[in-house]
Amino acid sequence: DAKTTQPPSMDCAEGRAANLPCNHSTISGNEYVYWYRQIHSQGPQYIIHGLKNNETNEMASLIITEDRKSSTLILPHATLRDTAVYYCIVRASGTSYGKLTFGQGTILTVHP
């Protein structure tokens, strides 16, 4: 699975959009980009994933660049409860439910 690079920490004001970047310059054509988050010491929570098209669900939006070498997770209206560690993970499709490899992630702090 391709390696990802994320900033170690970011701040965001409550109510504003939080834009979390991720670089995955060695991504392969069959690899998906997944985003998870971990609030305090809870289990990681799946947020969203995509291959090459932008994706949106009830939690967030995922913007993937045309060359697929980077992506941005967007929380459109961040709340204090969105304070968490956010992980960008690249994983091949069709890997028969293979493992997830977590990096250090980005610590997002949402402040009032």
Place this chain on the structure above:
Amino acid sequence: EPEVTQTPSHQVTQMGQEVILRCVPISNHLYFYWYRQILGQKVEFLVSFYNNEISEKSEIFDDQFSVERPDGSNFTLKIRSTKLEDSAMYFCASPGRTSNYGYTFGSGTRLTVV
């Protein structure tokens, strides 16, 4: 949304003792995973389990660890002789609808070895 249930939420044990951590994954799924997270460190893969067999394991998952499915719905992670460095959060996880979807993690068991 389907849930993954872990028990106990917190376990304190003496060094050298055996511990068994339990998980009830999302039903009707044959794949199952264990991860751990030492305080302040990243989430690490331990083992994946498919159809009653280990399909992949990490270097961490040595002979002190074992995983079982004692009945149709429960999975267990056993540590035979705990060490201080086994103190961590242990998470189990089930995959989503297909291999391309996200995994659902349990809330974890905090293991403290004293």
